[in-house]
Amino acid sequence: MRHEPLLASVAVLLVALLSACSSEPEGPVAPSVAASPLSPVLINPQLQNVLVVPADPGTAQSYTWTPDGRLRYDFRLQNKTSQSFAVRVRATFYNDAGVPVDDQLPTRVFFGEYQDQPISVICANTEGKKVKVQVTPAN
Secondary structure: OOHHHHHHHHHHHHHHHHHHHOOOOOOOOOOOOOOOOOOOOEOHHHHOOOOEEEHHHHHHHHHHHHHHHOOOEEEEEEOOOOOOOOEEEEEEEEOOOOEEEEEOOEEEEEOOOOOEEEEEEEEOOOOEEEEEEEEEEEE
16 A cells, blocks of 8 residues: 555645744734834834834934933924824933933823924933833823
């Protein structure tokens, strides 16, 4: 009796089952967050179709130091729609080693139709050298 076709079929079935087990999970997963180009601003995926950091980094964002030596980050967010909504903006400042030195409470920012909104965040101390800003829905 020839078992080669049967063995080949079983092997193909096993490969298909094993590859299905190694795929990405379906269902609820943690939301991914995407950075805007050339920006430390991380916009939640739920907002990426309605909110953007304007593409011109020269006028859309800047880093400066306050007179007392604290990092200040100014940036703009632009509503790309005719809808009004609110978001939460939360800044975290880090030292040179990447350790958080100022994790600020979220600030609610309101947007009108197609509104371009300037936003400033300032580190609470002089240790901050880098910043990450998270923008999430204000639900």
